[in-house]
Amino acid sequence: MISENVHYFSDHEEKTIQLLASLGMKNNVAKVLVFLMSSHPTTSRDIERGTDLRQPEVSLAIKYLETRGWVTRDEGAATTKGRPIMIFELAMSVREIMDSIEEEKTNEAKTQLARVRQLRECTECA
Numbered sequence: 001m002i003s004e005n006v007h008y009f010s011d012h013e014e015k016t017i018q019l020l021a022s023l024g025m026k027n028n029v030a031k032v033l034v035f036l037m038s039s040h041p042t043t044s045r046d047i048e049r050g051t052d053l054r055q056p057e058v059s060l061a062i063k064y065l066e067t068r069g070w071v072t073r074d075e076g077a078a079t080t081k082g083r084p085i086m087i088f089e090l091a092m093s094v095r096e097i098m099d100s101i102e103e104e105k106t107n108e109a110k111t112q113l114a115r116v117r118q119l120r121e122c123t124e125c126a
Contacts, residue, residue, distance in 0.1 A: 013038065023105060028053055032061040033097075036071060041089040043076070062088060070097050 009017065013034050020030035031051040036042070039050070047058050065071040069091055076085040090097070 009034065020101075023101065026061070026064075028057045029061040029064050032058060033065060033070070036065075036088065036090050037094050039089075041074070041087045043085055043087055047088065068100070070100075 009031075016034050016037075017027070017030045020033065021027045025033075028051075031053060032047055035047055035050045039046070042050075044055065044058055044062070047053070047062075048055055051058070053061070062071060062073070066073065071088055072091040074087045074089075076087045
């Protein structure tokens with residue numbers, strides 16, 4: 001019999017996922033990010049098990065996180081013939097990721113406020 005560790009999100013991690021989702025991050029992406037925050041370099045299969053997501057969902061989340069520069073991918077040795085194992089880990093600290101999210105949301109808020117000001121100007125002229 002093969003023994004495997006199963007990862008369950010703590011209440012704190014669940015709250016973190018909910019907060020990230022409330023900021024507009026897709027739930028699957030938030031789950032993968034929080035899993036990687038609490039894991040050392042890990043495989044896609046471990047992420048699937050730990051987040052209870054399917055392989056395509058994990059792949060999409062990883063691609064998004066890679067485009068943000070938050071996650072790196074490394075090729076591990078294959079245990080059998082076939083595809084090599086991909087190993088993922090955070091490319092920057094959790095603090096840097098949170099700073100990035102804060103900066104993005106600050107810029108979004110500034111953009112929205114500028115639009116409201118423009119709207120106000122347009123309606124005052126009419």
